[in-house]
Amino acid sequence: xxxxxxxxxxxxxxxxxxxxxxxxxxxxxxxxxxxxxxxxxxxxxxxxxxxxxxxxxxxxxxxxxxxxxxxxxxxxxxxxxxxxxxxxxxxxxxxxxxxxxxxxxxxxxxxxxxxxxxxxxxxxxxxxxxxxxxxxxxxxxxxxxxxxxxxxxxxxxxxxxxxxxxxxxxxxxxxxxxxxxxxxxxxxxxxxxxxxxxxxxxxxxxxxxxxxxxxxxxxxxxxxxxxxxxxxxxxxxxxxxxxxxxxxxxxxxxxxxxxxxxxxxxxxxxxxxxxxxxxxxxxxxxxxxxxxxxxxxxxxxxxxxxxxxxxxxxxxxxxxxxxxxxxxxxxxxxxxxxxxxxxxxxxxxxxxxxxxxxxxxxxxxxxxxxxxxxxxxxxxxxxxxxxxx
Ligand SMILES: Cc1ncc(COP(=O)(O)O)c(C=O)c1O
Numbered sequence: 001x002x003x004x005x006x007x008x009x010x011x012x013x014x015x016x017x018x019x020x021x022x023x024x025x026x027x028x029x030x031x032x033x034x035x036x037x038x039x040x041x042x043x044x045x046x047x048x049x050x051x052x053x054x055x056x057x058x059x060x061x062x063x064x065x066x067x068x069x070x071x072x073x074x075x076x077x078x079x080x081x082x083x084x085x086x087x088x089x090x091x092x093x094x095x096x097x098x099x100x101x102x103x104x105x106x107x108x109x110x111x112x113x114x115x116x117x118x119x120x121x122x123x124x125x126x127x128x129x130x131x132x133x134x135x136x137x138x139x140x141x142x143x144x145x146x147x148x149x150x151x152x153x154x155x156x157x158x159x160x161x162x163x164x165x166x167x168x169x170x171x172x173x174x175x176x177x178x179x180x181x182x183x184x185x186x187x188x189x190x191x192x193x194x195x196x197x198x199x200x201x202x203x204x205x206x207x208x209x210x211x212x213x214x215x216x217x218x219x220x221x222x223x224x225x226x227x228x229x230x231x232x233x234x235x236x237x238x239x240x241x242x243x244x245x246x247x248x249x250x251x252x253x254x255x256x257x258x259x260x261x262x263x264x265x266x267x268x269x270x271x272x273x274x275x276x277x278x279x280x281x282x283x284x285x286x287x288x289x290x291x292x293x294x295x296x297x298x299x300x301x302x303x304x305x306x307x308x309x310x311x312x313x314x315x316x317x318x319x320x321x322x323x324x325x326x327x328x329x330x331x332x333x334x335x336x337x338x339x340x341x342x343x344x345x346x347x348x349x350x351x352x353x354x355x356x357x358x359x360x361x362x363x364x365x366x367x368x369x370x371x372x373x374x375x376x377x378x379x380x381x382x383x384x385x386x387x388x389x
């Protein structure tokens with residue numbers, strides 16, 4: 001089946017939907033068994049999608065888990081109450097004291113913080129590595145390296161990684177490759193075809209797609225699924241049924257939305273690259289983005305998120321009159337909803353430790369939404385006119 005058809009069909013088993021188009025939203029903790037035999041049967045099959053106890057999932061959850069495996073691949077999918085919980089929960093599922101993690105230098109900032117605080121306290125050491133290291137990662141792998149974590153493209157700075165080369169080196173030393181695939185979505189990057197073992201989605205972004213729920217997923221291959229599933233159950237992770245439902249509903253239109261995000265973002269990015277204020281645009285589909293060649297080789301599309309770097313002479317504070325008065329590009333965290341967002345990147349120099357961050361001017365991140373791109377360009381044009389030096 002083609003991806004558009006899969007998006008419509010995925011996870012809609014009659015057992016989960018009961019015959020209506022969408023699965024009901026089960027609000028459940030206790031599940032009642034009529035007989036001892038029923039209860040024992042549920043215990044035996046609790047890892048196989050039987051209704052056992054709310055925390056272990058209901059047909060609402062099972063439908064999204066099925067759909068994610070169908071769309072992203074993998075042997076199973078664990079759900080989490082946020083994207084960050086999916087990152088930390090997936091990592092905790094495999095780590096123990098004495099282990100070593102290789103973390104990409106451009107990881108989402110709270111992922112770094114987790115490594116620098118909770119993992120450190122657990123006795124897990126983290127080494128940050130150059131996002132463009134490629135096969136050179138093998139020089140950094142130790143006997144104790146348990147996870148090589150990739151996020152491609154990186155948060156804010158957007159470097160695209162050579163995931164197949166990194167995965168090959170990691171597997172040669174028995175390390176697990178974990179990916180934050182939120183930018184790639186289940187449609188634009190196929191993690192398990194490129195050597196990834198566990199793929200994480202902040203479903204809060206394009207899967208939910210309307211900025212109205214928090215949700216995370218982690219899909220895993222056969223090698224990692226049972227451990228990921230058991231550990232996430234033991235840690236007590238569960239996602240709220242309303243949010244899971246919104247994730248499922250979002251999936252159905254994600255293909256269409258992404259098509260438009262892609263088109264709009266490319267129009268805005270191409271306009272930005274010719275602006276006199278802009279040094280370069282970091283959009284994976286443009287040659288000016290570090291690692292563009294890996295995007296071209298491995299990805300099936302691009303979404304609405306990218307950044308640009310201002311020219312020398314523009315200080316961060318000069319952006320304030322632009323940002324304070326934008327009409328359509330709103331300032332706010334997160335991305336992946338239907339609306340456009342703008343975010344100045346503060347403190348990048350502190351959050352890049354393997355490779356120091358060097359740029360002539362400040363970096364601005366955009367999420368290009370579903371508005372007409374001509375209106376978005378007008379908004380940016382007026383914003384640039386407000387900038388002083
Ligand atoms: C790349 C990436 N991963 C993970 C997350 C965390 O997701 P959530 O906000 O759902 O916790 C974010 C959020 O911005 C993100 O951008």
